[in-house]
Amino acid sequence: MISQFAPAKVNLTLHAGPVRDDGYHPLDSLVVFADWGDHLAAVxxxxxxxxxxxxxxxxxxxxxxxxxxxxxxxxxxxxxxPVFAGAKLHLTKAIPMGAGLGGGSSDAAATLRALNRLWHLDWPLDRLIPVAAEIGSDVPACLHARPLRMTGRGEIIEALKVWPVLDAVLCLPGLQVPTGKVFAAFDTGEPTALPPPGDLPSAKTAKDALAVAAAGRNDLERAAISVEPRIGNVLAALNGAPAARLAGLSGSGSTCWALFDSRAQAKTAAEALAAAHPEWVFKPVRLAGTR
Known part of the structure; x- marks a missing residue:
């Protein structure tokens, strides 16, 4: 049996430009992956x-x-x-649907990694990437599953060379926020522009990484709150948590995140937030660094 972890994808920044002629929005996003997610098994x-x-x-x-x-x-x-080359796949879900954590894309990437081994293809990552891009915009990033910068419509991946492990709390409020509606709301708002091309984000320490994340933004946040105003309440709760350094929305929502200086602080905050907001789920996680 081949087992693969499908980690939750977290957007620390997400810049978006006006919709292109092909219907996609150009993106520029700083992406990291949590130590929590789904699991896929294949035989x-x-x-x-x-x-x-x-x-x-x-x-x-x-x-x-x-x-x-x-x-x-x-x-x-x-x-x-041949068509008789198959597999029995079992997916154990932890990431809710519509959570803004790339669950489906991460599952697809885990499937490619698992079957690449099970079928003895042994393809290198760069040969799997075009297959991943056909499935969905986020799948190539999830195939890398490491700190990276995502541009184009999400299919252009640049792995970060230096990035630390970060301690965080994810809040999963259980709100259904359709991505299409968020982008439609985004398109009716004030137009935004992508930042000019520059060097890859780099951070040796958590303090450096916090500064990089704070200098960015999520251009879909305002649109997501207009579609589902309760996202604003989630962000307010995270920003108000003791020791929280920075909070933001992941992707188009509804999951939000907050960064902390230590694992102990993240765990303590998650427990306090869960007591204050039992209607939401709080997960203390570690966001993986470069390896």
Whole structure:
């Protein structure tokens, strides 16, 4: 059996420009990955099968052909494998649907990594990237699963050379915020521009990383709050937590994050926030650094 971790993707910054002629928005985002997420297991079989358990499993099952099966079929086609080259896949979900944490994309990336091994393809990462890009804009970033800068529509990836581990709290308020509605609201607001091209973000210490994140922004935050005003309440709660250094929205929402100076501070804050807001879920996490 091959097992793969599918970590939650967190946008520390997300700059967006006006919609392009092809319908996509140009992006420039600083992305990191948490030590919490979904898990995928794969065993050899003569057909492709997927079972699910955990958070939102019933809803995902009702969808039928989700990103995990799409990733498996895309890799099988790219590798020109016969239809009887298959796998029994089991996905254990922890990341809620619509949480803004790239759960589906991370699951698809985990599928590519698992089947690359199970099917003995042993393709290098750069050969898997085009397959990932066909599945979705976030899948190449999730295939890297390390601190990176994401540009284009999300398919252009630049791995950060130096970035520290960060301690954080994720708040999952359980609010459904459709990405399409957020971008539609964004398009009706004041136009924003991407920052000029520059050097890759770099930080040796958590203090340096905090400064980089604070200098950025999430251009979708205002639009997301207009679609779901309760996101503003979540951000206010995180910003008001003792020892919180910076809070923001991940992607188009609804998950928000706050950075702390230590794991102990993040854990203490998560416990206090959960007591004050039992309707929301708080996860103390570590956001992985470069390796």
């Amino acid at each position: 050899a079989s003569d057909k492709l099968e997927l079972t699910l358990s955990g958070e939102g499993a019933e809803q995902l099952e009702a969808e039928g052909n989700n990103l995990v099966l799409r990733a498996a079929e895309a890799l099988r086609k790219a590798a020109r494998l």
